[in-house]
Amino acid sequence: MDFELCQHLKEDYQLPVIMLTARDALSDKEQAYLTGTDDYVTKPFEVKELIFRIKAVLKRYNINAQNELTFGNLTLNQAYLEITANSKTMYLPNKEFQLLFLLVSHPKQVFHRDDLIERIWGF
Missing domain, CATH: 1.10.10.10 (Winged helix-like DNA-binding domain superfamily/Winged helix DNA-binding domain)
Incomplete structure (x- = not known):
């Protein structure tokens, strides 16, 4: 996973980031949140749940x-x-x-x- 990309997107562009990955190790999740991800979704996932999560993140970013x-x-x-x-x-x-x-x-x-x-x- 590219944690540096996540950090770059957060620091330089204020973009919301949702990581979608098959990696479910706690250390990966920790690193993702430490570098600024807004949500972390592991595969397999329900599409409807992903939509809920996307809407929640976008709602938090609504200024x-x-x-x-x-x-x-x-x-x-x-x-x-x-x-x-x-x-x-x-x-x-x-x-x-x-x-x-x-x-x-x-x-x-x-x-x-x-x-x-x-x-x-x-x-």
């Missing part, structure tokens, strides 16, 4: 009302990691965007460095 955030003339689109200011659009890497989005969405809150590191980088 809904917080998909876009406006602060002054700045608009942040979380789905596309896109920032628009004065009719100019730019894109940030995932972690930088997450940090900016967090700070803009809590304008009067002071964050401790360790809290930011934990929230954004998970350490």
Whole structure:
């Protein structure tokens, strides 16, 4: 299994990941979850159950009302990691965007460095 691919998809693109595999060892499951998989399905599986799991993961990723955030003339689109200011659009890497989005969405809150590191980088 390519745990590095899972980690790359999660860190750089914020994509939901469901691993579908025949490997059912606990160590494989642990490694998958540690690298960021949202769900782990082993073969054989019921197609209907897989559909339930896919819907559940997609539901967790639905940003809904917080998909876009406006602060002054700045608009942040979380789905596309896109920032628009004065009719100019730019894109940030995932972690930088997450940090900016967090700070803009809590304008009067002071964050401790360790809290930011934990929230954004998970350490």
